[in-house]
């Protein structure tokens with residue numbers, strides 16, 4: 001009997017050792033795959049080729065009956081994924097506004113996956129809740145926001161805008177004696193929403209899902225850089241949400257906050273700032289002049305997955321008076337009621353969610369204040385070099401390159417579109433297209449820590465080579 005028990009115990013121990021070894025082998029494989037991918041970024045094409053994309057079909061097979069070894073699953077995933085993903089982790093991706101992943105943030109992302117924390121409840125993860133609190137304090141110190149603000153950690157700026165809008169909706173209607181969380185918007189006092197003519201589509205989406213509509217807005221005319229004209233603002237009052245933009249997605253321009261926000265505050269309006277990437281200019285001594293006055297607003301939305309170079313997805317909402325966010329996001333249920341200074345689900349639309357504070361903490365801790373400033377300044381320097389190189393080659397730069405965004409026209413719309421498509425196919429770099437105030441343009445957004453001078457020169461040479469071939 002004793003012998004049987006000893007054998008049984010030994011088997012359990014051996015099984016545990018075996019599982020640990022398997023897990024170690026698996027994670028070592030993932031390390032090898034990841035390192036191989038990261039090392040390939042310097043040379044590899046940015047967008048997958050048409051041939052590479054054929055590989056995607058391999059994923060699409062009937063779901064088998066039996067389990068498959070984790071090692072095989074990961075091998076299969078890597079075979080397809082490492083050949084078909086877009087290499088925005090490298091230094092030659094300039095599409096949309098997409099940052100890379102800082103080494104510390106990527107490594108923290110691995111650990112975060114290992115820990116698998118549910119950040120919705122402090123009791124479910126005191127660690128996740130605490131690290132968010134620390135990030136909130138750091139962000140408030142770093143960004144041009146009111147110093148009494150607190151942050152919530154969401155998926156991106158679309159959700160951050162939404163969160164801020166419902167917090168403003170709460171504050172405005174509460175002043176009018178209306179409990180919007182309890183009674184909804186039917187028969188509620190009207191709220192006036194004002195945006196600039198160059199408002200980002202995601203803010204319109206946020207307004208529409210918040211029940212405020214994207215058609216019943218007042219749009220303020222803008223100048224040739226997309227900046228709201230301060231001298232043609234409509235009537236503002238206590239029932240107004242005025243949305244400003246720090247960093248236009250095309251030109252990178254900033255609404256004149258210093259002029260507009262004091263006027264709006266005098267009238268009792270709520271001021272919200274969509275600062276998806278531009279808000280980070282306020283963390284650089286060289287560029288902070290652009291964000292002067294934004295700290296006077298009531299709410300701000302920004303991304304960590306853009307200019308801070310934190311892996312997807314990572315957005316941040318900041319509220320001067322977080323009581324309004326907490327009220328808008330409140331929820332009740334016997335096992336959910338919590339006490340404490342920071343109840344995480346009162347800062348975001350979700351209950352269960354990943355612990356986004358982990359990667360943000362790692363990014364900020366690895367960069368420090370000087371590193372954040374250096375990241376902003378070096379990417380802006382690269383953008384200026386693109387503008388200079390393309391202008392010297394005879395192409396038209398359509399915007400004042402104030403931060404990291406460059407708009408270039410290669411002539412007629414058809415020619416510009418053809419050149420953009422050829423650049424994407426060529427694979428040396430990746431840039432997207434846009435239409436800026438009626439003119440078709442290619443947009444270059446330099447948002448990644450990984451971009452080097454060499455990447456810029458190589459990309460510039462490819463763009464000019466392709467443009468010359470297509471333009472004759």
Ligand SMILES: Cc1ncc(COP(=O)(O)O)c(C=O)c1O
Nearest residue numbers: 097156157158200202249276303
């Ligand atoms: C000004 C602005 N607002 C909002 C967004 C949307 O951000 P997200 O994709 O993180 O939701 C973007 C994206 O580029 C942007 O530039």
